[in-house]
Amino acid sequence: MRWWDIDQVLELEKGLFPEDAWSRGMFWSELAHARGSEATRRYLVAESPEARIVGYAGLASAGELADVQTIAVAHDHQGTGLGARLLTELLRAATAFECHEVMLECRVDNVRAQKLYERFGFEPIGFRRGYYQPGNVDALVMRLTTAPDSGTAGGSSSEQGTEING
Template sequence: MRWWDIAPVLDLEHALFPDDAWSPGMFWSELAHARGPGATRHYTVAEDPVTGRIVGYAGLAALGDLADVQTIAVSRDAWGAGLGSELLTDLLKAATDFECATVLLEVRVDNARAQKLYERFGFEPIGFRRGYYQPGNIDALVMRLTLNEDLADTAPETGTE
């Protein structure tokens, strides 16, 4: 994802996350950390090969040996064709490149579709963050995937219950 992708990504963001869409500034800030030798972010977009339209996007933050899935989304008209899986595969490769041992993510407790995708990749539920999604006061399920057993600190994250 580059800065010129932000406008079409925001269109998808508002369609898919109407209650808590990221602002343009959040994407700009993330992309500012996605390039160069000290990069801590990896952001990618999926384009329709025929039209060039952006149909999905995803981002990951690396913090030491921990990676966090910041966002993942696919245009509703492209769901169920494997794009979400491709984007997640790309993020996990990036986590490996960042030499992260563990990948964490938060997902709404009522988002069964996304949870199923994560489970297929081996993510396991490790706790909840109460009222994480506002407005609506929706809880987040925290999920974890261990990429490198030898390096991973498998103690549950603090801040979860």
């Protein structure tokens, strides 16, 4: 993801997460930490053949711990494996950052996402009450632990015609 992608990402973000969408400033702040030799973030976009952004994802790292910040897939691309491809790329980034544990929060009512994360080996470890505001929706906290020499964990999936760029 680059700064020029933010307008399309925001449009998708507001359509997918109308109650708790990230702001332009939040994306700018994350991208500021995604460049250079001291990068602690990895943000990706997935583009259709027509160069329309149809998905995006982000990961933050700190020491041996990484946190999936966001994964989003356009409604017309859900169920195609794109979410799995984005998560696979985030797990590769976690490995590159030498993280041995990956955490994430997922809305308790987002069963589709929970099933995806479980396929990749994430396990539920707790809840954050009222995490998603202003809707006051709880978050399920999930964790994936990998051995230092095991590489990335998870399944695989593919979608033809969609390019993922970081």
